[in-house]
Amino acid sequence: MSVGTGYGFCVVGELNPGALTVALAGCLGVQAADVEVAGEEYDPRTRHWDAAVSCGCAAAAGDVSWVLDVYATERVVAPPGSRDLARGLAAALGRVVVYEAQPYQSGACWVAVPDGRTVRGRLYDPGDVAGREGFVMDAVESPLPAFPGARTDFVYEALSFGQGRDFGQALRAIASALRSRCPEGRLELRGSLAGDAYDRYSDIDLLWTVPGERFAAAVAGAGEALAGALPLLTARSDPEFHDAADRRLLTYFFRDLPLFRRLDLDVRAATPAVGPVPTGGGWPLAVSALANAVGAVKAVRRGRDAETVRGLVERGGARVGVTERASGRWADDIARLVDAAERADPGAGELAGRVRELVTGQLG
Structure with missing residues (x-):
């Protein structure tokens, strides 16, 4: 017997059933007439059960507005993965779309935004957070206007999956050290860790954006801050950027981490840098x-x-x-x-x- 493909999404903001129908049809490669979107008021006796794509749509409270239960039958040729479908829906609807991280890790999720980006987050179900009603987006790895109350932090439990608990702890220590050095700065994952294609050989690539008046101090003090969190083995600075007024690329190997887990720290000034900027170390x-x-x-x-x-x-x-x-x-x-x-x-x-x-x- 043929088996279809199921998807679960949350959507933020107003959602028009007609627009959702068109978006699903376009993303799944079927005609709009072959898609049924059923709200909570639909009578099961009148459902179009033979549709190539069916979508249950329920209103939600809290930080998301709608919960979608999408099912694509075997009539959908080469159904996309959750990430691709979420990105397609986000672009087509102009709405933020949330989907569950796989494998599931303590509320970890992915957030697809209309501009094509995907950002990890941590979404709690209704009733999981004391004093809060409905769904709660606790944290996102990059600031998103759709979730103004969410903290900006890495979802360490998701990043640690398959990498060992020590990796998540090390990344937390690195992030904490840099944030303590410059609380006004912003840390973002780059490279494979920013997506879901990382493996045990992946570097730690971080973009550290700091105010221009703090740029010189951030470059000069990065090594000391990191050494206070994890013992350093080596530190070096890419000479390609030594003449740049607003950027340095610093690389660190740590004594207590595998050599594959070196840190490539891209430091950038958000505004024009103030004062002389050190190279940040040599290039042995x-x-x-x-x-x-x-x-x-x-x-x-x-x-x-x-x-x-x-x-x-x-x-x-x-x-x-x-x-x-x-x-x-x-x-x-x-x-x-x-x-x-x-x-x-x-x-x-x-x-x-x-x-x-x-x-x-x-x-x-």
């Missing part, structure tokens, strides 16, 4: 080469093509005097790169030792 060539070694291990484990891995190894080697071509025996090539980096800068020996352990553990 040996450390840069070792970062390439870690990237090469990650690329191998992710199954990237040989040219991608080769490029990482050879660019890293060029920084520390390795001139020979990579052989394609990746464990040997990366080990040679690590040795050359340590010879070039004995001060990078601790990081080099960690990278050797990584190569043995992942590629040995």
